[in-house]
Amino acid sequence: MAKLVERNSPDGRVGNAGETAAGSTAGPGLRKSLACRAAAVVGLAGVLYRAILIAVDVPPANSDEGTAGLAALHIGEGREWPTFFYGQDYMGTFYSYLAAPLVQVFGTHWWALRLPALVLYAVFLVLVFRLTRTLYSSWFAVFVTGVMAFGSDRVVKDQIIGAGGYSDVATAVAGLMLASALLVLRPAKQRTTLVVWGLLAGYIVWTHWLALPYVAAAVLLVAWVGRAGMTIRGVALAVCGFLLGAAPLIVFNLRLDRPNSFSVLLSLSGATEPAAWSDRLHGAVIVGLPLSSGLCAPSRCATWQLWWGPTYLVLLVAATAIAVAALRRADDGECRVHASRLALIAGAAMTLAAYVASSSSAMTPVESARYLHYGMVSLPAVLWPLWVGATALVGRVGSSVSADDGGIRRRVTGRSRSRAFLAAGCVTLAGVLFAGLSIATGQLIVHRSRYAGQADNEQQLVDSLRTTGVGHVYSGYWTCNRLAYRSREQVRCAVLDDDLSPGLDRYRPYRDQVRASARVAYVLPASSAMSDTFARSAPTLGVDVVSRYEVGGYQVYVCHTRRPPAPVVTDR
Template sequence: MAKLVGKHKIGGRTRTAGEMTAGSAPIHLRESLPGYAAAAIGLAGVMYRAILMALDVPPANSDEGTAGLAALHIGEGRHWPTFFYGQDYMGTFYSYLAAPLAQLLGSSWWVLRLPALAMYAVFLLLVFRLTHTLYTRWFAVVVIAVLAFGSDRVVKDQIIGAGGYSDVATATAGLMLASALLVLRPEKRQITFAVWGWLAGYVVWTHWLALPYVAAAGLLVAWTSRAGLTMRQAFLAVVGFLLGAAPLIWFTHRSDHPDSFSVLLSLSGATEPAAWSDRLHGAVLLGLPLSSGMCAPSRCETWQMWWGPAYLILMVVAATVAVAAIRRDDPDERRLQAGRLALVAGAAMTLAAYIASSSSATTPIESARYLHYGMVSLPAVLWPLWIGTRSLFGREARQRRATHPRWRGVVVAVGCTALAIAVFTGLLVATGQLIAHRPHYAAKADDEQEILDRLRAAGIAHVYSEYWTCNRLAYRSGERIRCAVLDEDLTPGFDRYRPYRDQVRQSEQVAYVLPDSSAMADNFARSAPAGVDVVSLHDVAGYQVYLCRQKPTRN
């Protein structure tokens, strides 16, 4: 009996099933190619950051040391902190992630940063899915390429193991993706509502600087689901939120704890005096380029500040296009554009909140990290550039220009292309500036190790030092060194982990580890604190290390 061969009419020609199978491979490859390209680019970004971690770039800071101490204590079962030591806000989930690694692999900085590296990889995946969902596949590849670059400020926010930035940025990207899925894919609504609520609750517990995105996501879902929202869906969202925010709720309702919102508001600096011109300069001309990856380590050259005004213009264009499209009759188009507008709104509210804070004027370089969550909105900001560039190089655009030439459109397209090239050039230059700065950062890591080795050789387990040094020494030594913080006048300073002060006071043999050319070192050289006898002085790695004997004090 002859075999029956199935036939299908495609493209005006009859094809056999065998021909369709053979021809489906190139189609499948074309559909999969953006995902493969994004995976390769994302892997390059992860490997770049892994190499930096191995080289102790960027250097550790005191907040990272504090988070590391919490990880050590959690791993030993000594403490179960809800918030960052010494404050009543910023959740400590990151320290819980790092705790088993610190116990297993020791108290090195790269160990503490491993969860942040994993968070970065998840962040890339979520942003790719978000961009693919709201825009196009190849544009999503371009966004991943932008995020793979790593300037100093961007890398610090992504891989320093202090928590509150790498994990919250990832949660924010997940929240906006869940919102987009709720808006565009109703069949996913049941479990997605629970995930959406949990991510919103996690952000509320961990870092309120990302609240603009919670607000944008909430407004988006409420607006698009207002007619079809069921009690079950609302219940799942509420339960998820309560689970994500449970540590904050438990902490707040204990009578012996202050209100976290009041504490954070008092520290925001919104009521402190600062000229609006300084706020705008710090937020737009410094903050946006720094947080987007356009600047050198700890500075932004004048020629690198162009991205701030360009960012604002692109954000306005993206918002205008989305609002105009929402007014159309097509409900699917309205939902899509609402999702895009939510990304713009999240970035705009984040920027507005930063401008309202005096930090944008008083400490613009370091405080630019407060704009880190705006990376989630880069697809919305870069979309006008993509459209303009496509209108110049796309096949359909070329055909359209051949039949109906419009010089105004060509000028706009050329401008968008030039701006896109400038963006990638700026990212590449800033990444190169961080790589060139690596020897300076490596020297800092060597200095830290030299101090630890000198203290261990002298048998010192208790020291006094400045805020920015204390918890770094404590974590890096695995708590074999305990440190109490001093202010410049040698009076007790801000100890994030309070038990260290009492332990240092009760020790007879201590060291004062004081930065060279500091007011603290000058004050000690003029007059040592009462009851302290200097045994010897050593210049070690940019510090004056006084080995001393003191009269132990009891509480």
């Protein structure tokens, strides 16, 4: 087994363990420049691919995106200033504030709502590239950028759907982990970084608590490794940044007439709901990891696409073992690098553990796989053992292979059979990974025509309701706020459950307005339980059906209410 000899760069970084001998002859500056250009090309391809998807309404919008769009519309018109996602007391609405000017200028199109998410994805790529280059090497950072440029259905939904809470928080997590690494590697340049670090941590706490594992990992890293260089002033700067980022959450919970956000979120976490641990592990590892990593078709994983879940765990354990072993024999500068890598691993492990603890992993594994989206920030740490093993095959017997900018230097003195098999296995696995990402991306592209049909149906439905002058409707949760946003509130909708009982109205005033209307429409998916129930129960609902027609996959029942309209309840 060849011996690894590491040497640090002046700023404490440890570089790539597997540059080629030819690459070692080039200057560090040239190699960095080429790597940055390569990453820019790959990243631009990823951004353009998502821009095209946004232009053709892929993936289709959902009601949560409609709710965020309504908030953006109300903010732009100066009518509402929500702290949280409508209808709940957690998940910050900063994304809606970003989208509000675009919605006002371009109208209530889905692409206008998604433009901030596209910009955030580009920033996310830059941050992950910089994080990977800081902790590993430039060409490995290009490799990671290539992995993240692909876009399967689940990954693209999390990255470009304009509902907030995922695209913005993932970018904040990447920025937080980069700031944490810079704080421990470059203690002399702390003031601005500390404020940014605290601001990002506070923003995550306000916006989406599913990313708290990364906040915990960042705090532990900075408190443990960076404690020697930390001053009272530095702590104060970090705290001030945190308070600023979390200010909306803090102010909201100081009001005595509001429920506590923490207790509300715990009640919805599903951790106490019954679900077999075997089902949780299957939903989280076998299904969730391939979906969230971009290796599955739209809304499903074929059996042959499930290999990534166990492989991910093996790579995570290998990355931990490598970092711990290196940490035990490293000097102070190297310790900081390996500790930062361990923080990334800890963030991924805690995110996965939290998902396993939730019953959502067992009950709704396909849709709830989005809860693992923040683990994308840790992909560099997970893929590092694969890169080290794969690049070992590139090295030649007796060649000296050195990383850019003073990274790991490895001298290969012999190639044992086991080492060759391991390296070949890593190369094969890397190839299979890229093939899987390519196939899943292709499956989304092939699925585009079906998604386009859904977008056309939605537009036909909105146009039909506008033409017939129907401004108040009842429909299901996943339809209501899409109609309200796309029609710019010309259609206002109250939510019904499958049994036609009142459902979850994210924007409560709509229910009172629909209930007060003398002319309403029931907009129900064709050939659904809701439509069948309405056909049987219409006489008991206090309405007379005036007309019925089908459009865009929906049965539309236009009705007059028999009871006198109730007064509209308005907020004072």
